Amino acid sequence: MLELPFDKIVDKIVADSKLSKAEVIGLIEKKKDELQGLVSDEGAAFIVANEKGISFIPSKSEDFTQIQDIAGGLKSVNLVGRIITTYPIREFESKGRKGAVASFLIGDASGVVRVVIWNELTRLISEKKISIGDTIKILNAYSRINNDLVEVHLSNRSRLSLNPEGVSVPELGAFPQSNGSASNQGGGEVVLGTITYVFPQVRFFDVCGECNRGFKEGACTTHGVVAPKKSMVVSVNLDTGLLVYRCIFFGDVAASLFASSVDKLFADFESDSSLQVHMDSLRKAVMGRIVRASGRIQTNSYTNTEEIVVRSLDLHPNPVEIGLALAREVAA
Structure with missing residues (x-):
């Protein structure tokens, strides 16, 4: 089955039919109504394209596709x-x-x-x-x-x-210029990869409500005795296709991995009578996702292996921009 994002189908119809985008969207909505909602947006768009004689498959064996x-x-x-x-x-x-x-x-x-x-x-x-x-x-x-x-x-x-x-x-x-970058940013390592494993241990702990630093003997070394707030840490394996990095996420960055907040996750973990079931559900939702992580590399003194402490996380990276940036970096 041909798989193409809805926006690309619409753009192709607009380019080949000379209709406006609004007109094309109108035809697609009309087709969905005719079929009483039995087709997806993409399916209705393909039907409209077919009715207009627009093909998404090269017509000649030696035609090259961009x-x-x-x-x-x-x-x-x-x-x-x-x-x-x-x-x-x-x-x-x-x-x-x-x-x-x-x-x-x-x-x-x-x-x-x-x-x-x-x-x-x-x-x-x-x-x-x-x-x-x-x-x-x-x-x-x-x-x-x-x-x-x-x-x-x-x-x-x-x-x-x-x-x-x-x-x-x-x-x-x-290659065309883009706003993306696959190189070091701010002295940190930037990696694109697939999350292949989420370590089962998720730890919550108190940090200073002013500077997010950990407490020592119940107080912040900078701000003294202040109201604490919750933070968390979680680790994953990120497979880049060349190397597998262990990546460590803290605080809000860790929570964003699960599309949530630290406070909500902590409350869920506190109230959930079956913590393991809850964690398994979160891990299943995350594994297999392609992400871009930016952070600093450090050596784990216990395992003597390199790991990345992630400072920022892109859950929806643009692979084309990253690939083009990599091409320019290789050519430099």
Whole structure:
């Protein structure tokens, strides 16, 4: 099934039909009324597009799709781009058979997408046959949605060629500018990754109501005896595709991970007769999310491993902006 955000469907109809956005929205609402609410906004929009003769699938086998226009669910995707970065190979076993998977990030003038390769094709990375900056042409791939992001996957019938003649792709440093950044900000580390594990221990404690620092012997070392307020700490594993970081969240940043506040979470934990059930529910809601965390790296004196103390958290990162920023950083 073709998967495309509602706004992109509307923009495509506006561009190809010459109707105004308001007119297109009106047609979609009318179609939903005709079908008595039995279709989603996206479904009604696709019906309107079809009635207008608008296709979201390239009509010719050699037509190339711009990265920003790739939707999930396409069975034949042709694209060209420049390799921004590669990720390590991961081996796995499924139903008694061993396999391998790897991926790399490519960009064109419109955006960035992750390309996933399987088994024999992973030799492209293990044997270093592809390099950052190479131009790549991909034919007959397919697309899917993974963690709310579009990915391009290569199958046995897919074909690719490196640095083909007659293909024009912007140099790494010439990708479109954006407001995002994947580099260090304010001296801190910025990482984009998937939350793969939430540690079960969530601890609440008192801090100074004036400066948020911890109490020592019942008082703040700066403000003395003041009214305390609650804070909290929670840790997660964040998988960037290259490394897995342990990230530690404190206070409001920790609470924002669960789309809540410290006071509400503390009250819930205090009143919940089954604390473990409540925590399991929160962990389930968080695991698998893609986030961008910014903070400082420190070495855990107990485990002697690096961890990130997170100062700010973006729960809805823009992967295109981050990918383009990474491309410019690589080219610098």
